[in-house]
Amino acid sequence: MKNKRALLVKKILNKYFPDPKITLHHKNLYTFLIAIVLSAQASDVKVNEITSDLFKKAKTPEEMLKFSESKLKKIIKPIGLSNRKTKAVLELSKILIQKYNSRVHSTFEELESLPGVGHKTASVIMSQGFKKDAFPVDTHIQRCARRWGLSKGKNVKEIEEDLKRTFPKKDWHKLHLQIIHFGREYCKAKGHIVQNCPMCKEINR
Numbered sequence: 001m002k003n004k005r006a007l008l009v010k011k012i013l014n015k016y017f018p019d020p021k022i023t024l025h026h027k028n029l030y031t032f033l034i035a036i037v038l039s040a041q042a043s044d045v046k047v048n049e050i051t052s053d054l055f056k057k058a059k060t061p062e063e064m065l066k067f068s069e070s071k072l073k074k075i076i077k078p079i080g081l082s083n084r085k086t087k088a089v090l091e092l093s094k095i096l097i098q099k100y101n102s103r104v105h106s107t108f109e110e111l112e113s114l115p116g117v118g119h120k121t122a123s124v125i126m127s128q129g130f131k132k133d134a135f136p137v138d139t140h141i142q143r144c145a146r147r148w149g150l151s152k153g154k155n156v157k158e159i160e161e162d163l164k165r166t167f168p169k170k171d172w173h174k175l176h177l178q179i180i181h182f183g184r185e186y187c188k189a190k191g192h193i194v195q196n197c198p199m200c201k202e203i204n205r
Contacts, residue, residue, distance in 0.1 A: 005149055005203065006166050012199050013178040016186070020177035022128055024048065029104040029129050030096070031055045034064070036124050037088055037116040042079040050075055061093035061102050088116025106130040120156065127173050135163050135172045140183030147187060148203055 023044040032052070039047045054075055058064040067075075073086040092114040096102050104125065105111065111122035123136035137145075137160045145151040151162035157184035167175055188196050194200045 003166075009148055009150065009199065010167075010171070010175070010200060012202060013175065013182055017178045017181045020118070020181050024175065025051055027055050027059050028100075029125070030061060030085065031059055032129055033092075033104050033114075033117070033121075033125055034089055036121045037092070038076065038079060038085055040085070040116075041081060042121050046079045050078060061096045063095075064093045065087065069124065084180075085116065090119065091115040104129070106132060123160075124176075127176055131158055131173060133158055133169045133172060135167075136176055137163070138180065139189070140180045140187075141176070143189055144183045144187050147192075 016182050022032075023120065024032065024039060025048045026033040026035050033139055034055075035047055037050055038051065064072075067090075069086055069090060072089065073082045076082040076089075079085075095114055096104065100110070106126065106129075107124065108119070108122050111117050111125055112119060118187050120138060123134040125133040126134040127136055137156045142156065142159055145153070145159050145163060150166055151159045153159035153162050163175075164172070180200075182199065187199055192200075
């Protein structure tokens with residue numbers, strides 16, 4: 001039953017989002033990491049608004065550290081959690097310089113050791129940045145996985161494990177983006193009506 005449902009999910013996602021793109025603007029792996037850290041509890045649109053100017057001035061950890069804490073906090077303030085995000089950005093930039101030769105490394109252990117970087121952020125970098133086998137689970141994917149009967153997981157870890165068991169590794173990279181786009185556009189958290197959602201309507205037939 002789940003395999004049949006997984007095939008239906010893939011078919012509909014490929015119809016609506018055949019070539020999904022990363023929506024966070026970035027110039028390299030470092031700026032991609034910073035954009036993801038900044039996106040916590042903020043929309044990609046809002047993050048892109050502030051990073052369009054920020055990344056012109058700071059594309060490397062060294063350039064980022066030229067900002068004073070107060071100056072960077074002022075830039076970040078419009079997207080919320082500015083105290084926490086400012087400290088994380090400056091601290092992780094220092095660590096990248098001191099421990100990793102200013103480079104973003106491609107292991108979960110190294111990524112998750114950085115301030116402001118949890119498992120989801122590390123998974124996004126691994127999947128979208130390094131094309132490694134990872135299936136990042138954000139709030140959109142949590143919601144859709146449950147609604148679409150792909151997981152009954154009570155937390156992110158359980159949902160991630162269910163999705164990894166359900167879909168082949170070769171599809172994880174694309175599916176992660178497809179589900180996010182679909183969740184934002186059609187399977188929203190608020191005001192969701194089953195008959196108006198192309199996925200839920202088919203699944204609940």
